[in-house]
Amino acid sequence: MNEISQQLVNGLALGSVYALIAIGYTMVYGVLRFINFAHGDVFMLGSFAGFYLAPQIAKWFPLPSWGGWVAVMAATMIICAIIGIVIELLAYRPLRNRPKLTVLITAIGVSLLIQYTCQHQAFFGASQKAFPPLLPSGNFSLGGLSFNTTQFVVLGVTLVLLAALTFIVKKTRIGMAMRAVSHNSAAASLMGISNSFIISFTFGLGSALAGAGGILYGMTYTGIEPLMGVSVGLKAFVAAVLGGIGNLPGAALGGLLLGIVETYAGGMSGVSTYRDGIAFAILILILIFKPTGLLGSKQIEKV
Amino acid sequence: MKPESLLLATFASLFGILSLTGCKSGDGSTIKVGEFASLTGKEKTFGMSSHEGTELAFEEINKAGGVLGKQIELLTEDNQSKAGEPANIVNKLISRDGVVAILGEVASSRSLEAAPIAQEAKIPMISPASTNPKVTEVGDYIFRVCFIDPFQGTVMANFAINTLKVKKVAILTDAKSDYSKGLAKYFKEQFTKNSGVITSELDYNGSDKDFKAQLTTIKGAAPDAVFIPGYYTDVALIAIQAQEIGLSIPLFGGDGWESENLLQVAGKAIEGHYFSTHCSPEDTSLKMTSFVAAYKAKYNKTPDAMAALGYDSAYVLAEAIKRAGTTEGPKLRDAIAATKDFEGVTGKFSLNEKRDAVKSAAILQIKDGKFKFLETIAP
Numbered sequence: 001m002n003e004i005s006q007q008l009v010n011g012l013a014l015g016s017v018y019a020l021i022a023i024g025y026t027m028v029y030g031v032l033r034f035i036n037f038a039h040g041d042v043f044m045l046g047s048f049a050g051f052y053l054a055p056q057i058a059k060w061f062p063l064p065s066w067g068g069w070v071a072v073m074a075a076t077m078i079i080c081a082i083i084g085i086v087i088e089l090l091a092y093r094p095l096r097n098r099p100k101l102t103v104l105i106t107a108i109g110v111s112l113l114i115q116y117t118c119q120h121q122a123f124f125g126a127s128q129k130a131f132p133p134l135l136p137s138g139n140f141s142l143g144g145l146s147f148n149t150t151q152f153v154v155l156g157v158t159l160v161l162l163a164a165l166t167f168i169v170k171k172t173r174i175g176m177a178m179r180a181v182s183h184n185s186a187a188a189s190l191m192g193i194s195n196s197f198i199i200s201f202t203f204g205l206g207s208a209l210a211g212a213g214g215i216l217y218g219m220t221y222t223g224i225e226p227l228m229g230v231s232v233g234l235k236a237f238v239a240a241v242l243g244g245i246g247n248l249p250g251a252a253l254g255g256l257l258l259g260i261v262e263t264y265a266g267g268m269s270g271v272s273t274y275r276d277g278i279a280f281a282i283l284i285l286i287l288i289f290k291p292t293g294l295l296g297s298k299q300i301e302k303v
Numbered sequence: 304m305k306p307e308s309l310l311l312a313t314f315a316s317l318f319g320i321l322s323l324t325g326c327k328s329g330d331g332s333t334i335k336v337g338e339f340a341s342l343t344g345k346e347k348t349f350g351m352s353s354h355e356g357t358e359l360a361f362e363e364i365n366k367a368g369g370v371l372g373k374q375i376e377l378l379t380e381d382n383q384s385k386a387g388e389p390a391n392i393v394n395k396l397i398s399r400d401g402v403v404a405i406l407g408e409v410a411s412s413r414s415l416e417a418a419p420i421a422q423e424a425k426i427p428m429i430s431p432a433s434t435n436p437k438v439t440e441v442g443d444y445i446f447r448v449c450f451i452d453p454f455q456g457t458v459m460a461n462f463a464i465n466t467l468k469v470k471k472v473a474i475l476t477d478a479k480s481d482y483s484k485g486l487a488k489y490f491k492e493q494f495t496k497n498s499g500v501i502t503s504e505l506d507y508n509g510s511d512k513d514f515k516a517q518l519t520t521i522k523g524a525a526p527d528a529v530f531i532p533g534y535y536t537d538v539a540l541i542a543i544q545a546q547e548i549g550l551s552i553p554l555f556g557g558d559g560w561e562s563e564n565l566l567q568v569a570g571k572a573i574e575g576h577y578f579s580t581h582c583s584p585e586d587t588s589l590k591m592t593s594f595v596a597a598y599k600a601k602y603n604k605t606p607d608a609m610a611a612l613g614y615d616s617a618y619v620l621a622e623a624i625k626r627a628g629t630t631e632g633p634k635l636r637d638a639i640a641a642t643k644d645f646e647g648v649t650g651k652f653s654l655n656e657k658r659d660a661v662k663s664a665a666i667l668q669i670k671d672g673k674f675k676f677l678e679t680i681a682p
Contacts, residue, residue: 011516127344130568130570139546139547146547222540228512263513266513273506
């Protein structure tokens with residue numbers, strides 16, 4: 001019983017990171033009907049931003065500490081937001097009126113470009129680097145289960161960011177504009193909404209979340225390398241689809257579920273190498289029986 | 304001219320020019336030796352170390368006049384620690400660059416990929432540190448200057464029983480690595496033969512980041528130690544996460560652990576754990592001390608076992624060329640196979656009829672953030 005509960009804790013922690021990145025995927029899809037495959041790589045860039053920023057920030061806020069951690073998170077989220085906006089401007093905006101397939105392929109191209117450029121010795125180099133400790137971390141036991149403080153931080157930050165994002169989307173004017181563009185971009189522009197601004201804003205917001213995910217991932221798993229975004233990004237995408245693409249709480253739910261399933265599969269003898277396969281098999285099953293995802297709603301096309 | 308045909312003409316001429324530059328430069332004034340290694344990527348330190356050892360060796364040999372009156376030209380290519388790359392690189396080294404022998408690799412999976420190509424082309428290949436027995440089984444042109452995993456597995460099984468004095472061990476294997484799977488198998492055979500009990504066998508995919516699931520299950524079965532025959536990048540994370548879930552039993556593994564990177568990434572989490580390797584830079588033999596001094600002078604750091612093996616593989620090749628009196632494939636192969644009582648940095652060894660080296664293993668422990676020599680185990 002103990003082991004099952006322990007795996008649940010592990011799964012929730014892993015799932016929180018997936019959730020954060022899945023939210024970014026789902027938001028961009030919701031507004032633009034477009035899967036930004038480079039999102040997983042923005043997550044990786046966030047981790048590296050934290051890695052390089054930490055020694056600089058340590059000059060003002062000694063690390064590890066809460067103040068330093070907040071500073072690194074804030075700085076990384078801003079940097080990733082800028083990266084996301086730049087990618088949108090350079091790679092996706094010129095293709096705004098082209099078929100969706102063209103932009104999709106471009107997204108894959110951007111993703112590969114980032115991965116391989118970063119592997120080059122002149123950039124980050126392909127070998128693993130040790131992510132510096134940002135928060136005083138401790139292991140403690142509670143009721144027979146082992147926890148690490150970082151796991152709580154990750155879960156907590158994910159919930160806070162999810163709440164903040166839902167607030168922005170539901171209760172602010174810019175959120176309303178985002179929802180309008182998502183519904184019908186032509187009508188939105190007729191209402192005086194600048195589509196370009198909203199799209200850039202959405203990318204920036206999603207990328208900031210990916211950056212936060214990158215920092216939390218670095219804190220949990222310490223080893224960072226340029227290809228880390230590939231598998232995590234793919235799983236986060238699966239999580240977003242699992243929860244219903246375009247649905248924010250769905251993405252979070254999908255992420256947590258995926259993390260839990262993967263962790264249980266990983267802990268079983270003989271099955272552990274198939275843990276990734278199992279996660280994707282579940283995706284296929286859910287899509288067969290509920291194609292719109294767990295919390296997704298049917299898209300009605302008026303003819 | 305129509306734009307499409309102009310484009311076609313440009314491509315055709317470019318292709319023609321490029322294929323001409325690929326022709327073998329047969330000037331014959333140097334002996335070309337090819338090397339393929341993981342200079343970047345997941346197992347970067349292995350490739351860098353073995354390459355530095357090899358480079359140092361050839362530098363010394365060339366300074367002393369070369370071999371058969373010619374200088375040795377080392378052509379090194381990076382396979383980025385990726386599967387699929389060694390095949391491309393070795394093909395290129397053999398067919399385009401016309402090398403007389405191939406040195407490489409440290410990782411068994413990648414040596415296994417390249418070996419059939421060298422065997423087919425009848426170009427001798429010497430692996431500095433691949434320990435999976437299948438590597439030399441590919442053919443009689445494939446050699447190695449290190450011990451093989453059946454021996455290493457036995458060494459670690461005996462270490463567990465005699466030194467660690469543990470009866471129950473869990474094994475955590477890297478399913479993507481031939482080295483890891485082989486070493487785990489041999490360890491299990493020997494350990495269970497001596498009435499040891501394997502409490503659980505789990506695996507992971509190399510480059511995975513999250514091992515908590517496997518470690519939690521391992522913890523649940525309450526073993527006395529965990530055998531992790533994997534590579535240092537993953538072992539570092541495993542050690543950290545083992546500490547996080549409160550698993551405080553000894554961890555031990557094979558020569559895949561040997562890297563400065565392990566100490567850097569894992570820090571305190573790897574303190575006090577053990578692994579087997581080919582030699583220790585603390586060895587007091589004359590060969591080792593002069594090698595360490597020369598290596599430190601050139602690269603400004605202490606060499607590890609991979610560097611020593613790279614150095615030895617280069618010297619074995621050079622000696623064989625001298626003995627054969629030629630760089631012709633079959634004669635060179637025979638000369639390498641006849642290597643007997645070679646005085647290497649990693650010990651005195653001969654190549655047996657399976658073309659493997661018969662050598663001792665060294666057990667190291669991580670103490671105070673450094674590798675400390677614990678004991679030597681002879682075959």
